[in-house]
Amino acid sequence: MLLSQMTDQIGRVLGSRYRLVAPLGSGSSAQVFLADDVRLQRKVAVKVLHPALADDQTFLRRFRAEAQASAKLNHSNIVKLLDSGSDDGPYLVTEFVDGGSLRALLDLGRRLTVAQAADVGLGAARGLDFAHRQGFVHRDIKPANLLFGQDGRLRIADFGVARALAEAAWTEPTGAVLGTARYASPEQANGQAATGRSDVYSLALVLVEAVTGHVPFATDTTLSTLRARVDTDLTVGAELGPLAEVLEWAGRADPDRRPDAAQLRDALADVANGLEPAAPLPLAGAFPADELAPFVDPDPTHLPTAADPGDGDSDGDG
The missing domain is CATH 1.10.510.10 (Transferase(Phosphotransferase) domain 1)
Incomplete structure (x- = not known):
């Protein structure tokens, strides 16, 4: 996914709450953005899954069930899942971990x-x-x-x-x-x-x-x-x-x-x-470095x- 294609999404608001601020990374199944949680005034990471998955009802059922279950994983060495939803495609919201991978x-x-x-x-x-x-x-x-x-x-x-x-x-x-x-x-x-x-x-x-x-x-x-x-x-x-x-x-x-x-x-x-x-x-x-390259x-x-x-x-x- 080209950076220019992801920057087109900047400013988009998911779930009437998460405003996409900057791209963090991309793979074939998802794009990851830094976002503002406008309700709680905090930075979060939002993983927007591939649009093709929005039409896969079996996947969506599994996705919702797995997201609900994973939100209960509260441990200092696990990224905290905060929310999930589906606005023209499924997405996950997690804590923003700022040191990179x-x-x-x-x-x-x-x-x-x-x-x-x-x-x-x-x-x-x-x-x-x-x-x-x-x-x-x-x-x-x-x-x-x-x-x-x-x-x-x-x-x-x-x-x-x-x-x-x-x-x-x-x-x-x-x-x-x-x-x-x-x-x-x-x-x-x-x-x-x-x-x-x-x-x-x-x-x-x-x-x-x-x-x-x-x-x-x-x-x-x-x-x-x-x-x-x-x-x-x-x-x-x-x-x-x-x-x-x-x-x-x-x-x-x-x-x-x-x-x-x-x-x-x-x-x-x-x-x-x-x-x-x-x-x-x-x-x-x-x-x-070098603007996400x-x-x-x-x-x-x-x-x-x-x-x-x-x-x-x-x-x-x-």
Whole structure:
């Protein structure tokens, strides 16, 4: 989505309450704006989903149900969902997290130290553990969904969106990169239902990329990327230091041999406690440099998953 196309939306008011102020980012399924909540006089983020989804009644029902459920996720490491609605298309309103995403930071050529990655992983694992215990599975853990406040605290974004999008009867734009495939678990690659341990696996890949700049198993095509990890455990290099053993545990191909989020949290806490305190993150900010360039999220799309009317520990998940 071109910046000029999004700026045409500036000034639009959704739900008689949220005035779009500035574009924050774009992917194939949504556009994200900074907005003014004119009722409560605060800044918020508004994710406006693709107009084609407005005609998908199955998606809209799932979207409303997932949004209502996700609004109950109140944790310091999860972006707070404030509202949702549908004005010529569905949208979500969340707290505005002003430090930018891990994706934006990495796209600026920055890399995390092992200590910083341990801290980021610890925050994410805490948020995932809380969500999983409430019956939610994220399904789409990737750098673009890991946001930071100016205080450096990590928040996980987009709980409640991935499952609704996966079940939507719409087609991705031609040429869209299946970004989520880069971080998908082996079971997701096989079309099986995601569980909490799927999120753990994806987080392991994200943390490897954050330190090394490279996504494990990533190739030049979606199919080969997915095939590469189906039966292969994650192995990492010495540059991960004391994180290596933990991430290799989290990156096992068999989900039954991986830690759950609570176990990962505890393991990452042990690593962090054994290291010198991490330096503050070099935050990218909510507005990318050069007037939002690079503007398009390189992880724009979702990974289709098998329909799962009952998927174990993800009942009622988001």
